């Protein structure tokens with residue numbers, strides 16, 4: 253199994269992380285709890301030990317399902333959890349990184365996960381008012397209490413750099429959207445990884461599913477309960493969809509050459525192109541986990557990387 257050690261830690265994680273957004277139970281079409289639980293266990297069986305969730309996914313449901321799935325195997329898993337999106341049914345959602353909110357959010361997440369500690373506790377979104385050094389202090393408090401092991405960031409951008417300068421080493425990783433369908437964050441991600449001592453974790457790594465090779469112009473009519481029916485999920489709409497299907501054609505060609513799934517080739521591109529990265533993919537069932545895990549322990553040739561780089565630039 254292909255592992256890396258997260259920056260500034262002693263935590264070894266598989267370079268594939270199982271994304272827990274579908275475990276929230278809504279917004280991804282048909283999702284079955286038993287299949288999610290089987291997928292988590294299949295992951296552990298084959299050595300995929302990294303699981304991402306957030307308090308906001310299904311308003312806590314994702315954490316509940318992950319905790320239930322891990323059960324007595326909790327110590328074999330590295331849990332990445334996220335806080336800071338204050339969402340309650342029927343009320344407007346807002347970002348909150350205040351001290352009291354973080355302390356309360358962590359208690360809730362620990363309870364739902366059924367664990368004593370979270371390995372990597374992540375600021376899901378900055379709230380625009382709490383200075384990052386204050387957030388880091390609150391997270392230090394949680395570390396001292398043994399409730400979290402490490403702190404991490406997500407969706408950080410250029411204007412966060414000044415604050416991060418004096419906090420190098422206090423955070424271990426950052427999450428951002430990156431895939432063959434979305435390369436706009438590439439330069440910034442390389443910069444954060446190289447100059448701020450952070451492990452890059454990519455989300456939307458399969459372009460929300462378009463890069464798996466199973467979609468075409470005729471079968472992307474998602475139900476109203478699937479987030480991808482909304483135009484904000486650009487990968488499935490208009491010209492962007494057509495462009496993505498051109499990328500998929502190249503992925504299919506390489507998939508046939510290397511004898512791996514189309515998703516595996518899309519994931520391998522990230523693993524080979526973004527040094528020391530971890531790829532998070534949303535997973536709904538064991539077959540998706542296994543197909544995505546085919547991405548590990550091999551490399552694309554320089555020519556295959558160039559073909560994918562050229563078509564997705």
Ligand SMILES: NC(=O)c1ccc[n+]([C@@H]2O[C@H](COP(=O)([O-])OP(=O)(O)OC[C@H]3O[C@@H](n4cnc5c(N)ncnc54)[C@H](OP(=O)(O)O)[C@@H]3O)[C@@H](O)[C@H]2O)c1
Pocket residue numbers: 270271272273274280281304305376406407427428454455456457458459460461462464466515532533534535536539540541543544
């Ligand atoms: N930090 C953040 O702000 C942030 C934001 C978004 C996501 N995330 C994290 O990143 C994870 C992944 O991102 P994402 O869920 O947006 O998108 P993604 O990984 O690009 O796409 C996931 C979807 O692709 C389909 N899929 C996955 N593997 C497949 C396979 N082998 N064969 C066929 N279909 C497959 C599944 O949906 P269908 O079967 O329905 O097609 C799955 O739900 C999330 O679960 C979450 O943990 C973090």
